[in-house]
Amino acid sequence: MRKTVLTAAVLAATALFTALAPAAEAGQHGHTTRVQGAYGRGYVHDRHVSRQPGAVSVSRGTQTTGGYGVASQRSANWGGGAYAGSASRTFNNGASASRATSVVNNGDGTYSYNASRTGYDGDTRSVSGVVSRP
Known part of the structure; x- marks a missing residue:
């Protein structure tokens, strides 16, 4: 059940990034706020x-x-039937956590996925597999 929910979330994220990609303009921007x-x-x-x-x-x-x-x-890359995304957070005291997700279209109606998460305690959990397109 857990793999099914995670797989659905990964595929939904891939579809969302693919749908939004043409609307995003290339370039860089940023800001700094001092209070x-x-x-x-x-x-x-x-x-x-x-x-x-x-x-x-x-x-x-x-x-x-x-x-x-x-x-x-946070970063994400997509194209050519693949998606890869990652995120990390680090505090001044050295505590950090991260996660990474990848999905690949195998071209035969199936998708391979891999997701991992490392918590602030250093414990890493991963899940991977292959699912058929509905």
């Missing part, structure tokens, strides 16, 4: 996006004047 509050408190937040035909990547980061911070990255 300064009372008593020296504040933060800096960055967000940068890069889009190319068949690929997108987003990086974000927030750093406080108190020494707390987090950085995250």
